[in-house]
Amino acid sequence: MIRHLSLFLLLLTPALQAADNLGVLGSKPKWGVLEHYQETITKDEFSQLIQNVYCTHGIAPDLIEINTDTARILTSREPQKFFTLRFAKNDTSRNPVPRLWHPARSWSHAKADKPLSGLRIALDPGHLGGKWAKMEERWFQVGNTQPVQEGDLALKVARLLAPRLRELGAKVLFVRDRNEPITAKRPDDFRELARKILIKNGVPQPRTEVLDPNDPEKEQTIRWQSEILFYRYNEIRRRAALVNFKLHPDLVLCLHFNAEGWGDPNNPTLTDINHLHLLVNGSYLEQELEF
Template sequence: MFHFKKVQRQLAVLTLCLSIFPLVLHAADNVSVLGSKPKWSVLEKYQETITHDEFTRLIQDVYCAHGFAPDLIEINEKTARVLMNRETQKSFTLRFAENPATAGRQPVPRLWRPAKSLTPVRPEKPLFGLKIALDPGHLGGKWAKMEERWFQVGNSAPVQEGDLALRVARLLAPRLRELGAKVFFVRNSNEPITSKRPNDFRELARKILIKNGVPHPRADVLDPNDPAKEQTIRWQSEILFYRYSEIRRRAALVNFKLHPDLVLCLHFNAEGWGDPNNPSLTDANHLHLLVNGSYLAEELEFNDERFEMIRRLLSRAYDEELPLADTIALAMARDTGLPPYEYPTTNTTTKVGTSGYVYARNLLATRLYRCPVVYCEPYVMNSKDVFARIQAGDYEGVRNVNGVERKSIFREYADSVVEGLVNYYSGARCSRDR
């Protein structure tokens, strides 16, 4: 869910959370929320696998389009110097491949496989052998109100993004398996992956608030609609639980157990709805997809985020996920009829690709999952039309909803993603019939 006012608030919370870590880590370990000290030595495996021009293009156009402090990354003719730690002034030096042919012969260290490396298959199984992890966004269930991914209109069924995304994933999985893919669920219930709970973060939440000018933070939220709730220990501990701890645990599952070729993050979007018990419905409805990139200068100040960005750049995940996202976006646009979402500011995003629907943005999941990630954001949940379709539930065939004969919104979502995947992999990998 990505309405802009909420994004602004979440970024403010992120900045708030980040500033606590000098209290709990040595100053040399300047890392982001619940992050760990990066292992820069793993980047040695990427020596001479990328040219100067390709590295520069990805830095300037994709990953650092908003700029960065000049001492963090220094690009020279034959090397790039990346600051590992400002306090110690230690740096990692990346040697460039001298020509594109040399770079092409050097294997790029990664566990995921680009489409062009997959074995040829027959047209009826265009996804044969592809390993796809489905990551339904958020949690839903009893956690939906805590996540602020919940609203209810009168006596209608509550709308909970985590539940909607999981329903789409469960429709999508068998379709992908029929086409030959091996499918994993990053989440297949309304329970967290992390073993942590909000109470585990209460002391850290208290320190965050004190560090940021709230000397005597309240323990609890007295009114859910009170903007001062963000200055309570409960609110801070909850966001540390359901966002940072949960997504980092999902990343560990993806990176160390599942090893997929692709992660599909499935979400629904929203506009500001105000009071969730008396929400505002809107006429707005739109679609966009996200890939990793567009790091902010202040984000790159953290050693782990800078390291994760460089590792992702060198893995060439962007070269796979951008054309894939563009292809899925076009299929979703055709099937849903939705216009592209336009961010009201370019301060946190960079529009990329050719479809008009795809943005680069530095989200925790798109950064930490060590493979191509396509983050889908169709449908405004509190759109009048989408709300009616959600209330209609899932069904086979078509029904008249708001005067239009159409599929269930969940099947339309799943079908459009399948169409995009088939279109991309049918074109990007060789066919036995060719």
């Protein structure tokens, strides 16, 4: 299943969208990339992954049509266009899967003292921290104590983890190694786009600035929307590009701290609530696939 994860990420992330249904700051799918995956997967394996992993809630029949030798994948409804993926006839005739990482089976003979030898691990400390912490709302302070900034904590953990991984033989790469964004863009670069998004979402004359951080309508301001476009959408896309096109790791560890709500911001209180989240790609809703 790991062998064809990259193929299904390409198929199911932006691919099943109609031509205009792209995420914020998204780009149109490059269907030509899938030509590299022709005859790398059998019909049985493809069908099993579609039915039992990625589309477990069902799928519109015109999105992916599985035939004996091919899968016809809808790429656009207006005008109607398709991509045809050819299946391998059997396991022995399949073409090798192009990949920039090592498959799990290649680590079966790892050295006892260096079990991660040769493995490329990218550490991605979540958020930004530093002077950006308040903007991204990943900051809190109790009384006059030193503020807790989630981005700073994530980076500190990454720096503690890196030498331990190296001792085990891994090549460690940092997606973010300081309290600064990866993207060269800044919030002001997105002000016009933020204005257009607000107007499209029913705010005909959006305010420019956030006058009060506790204002329940702050999300309807150009400032707030442009900041979201900067530190969430654009920054995350730039990190993904760095991982996919430059670092080429075998494994990415995304490190995050997410503070619980602390009640009255003028009189915050700490909480013992803790969470562990595991995000696994797959099991898309039919509405997500239709989008």
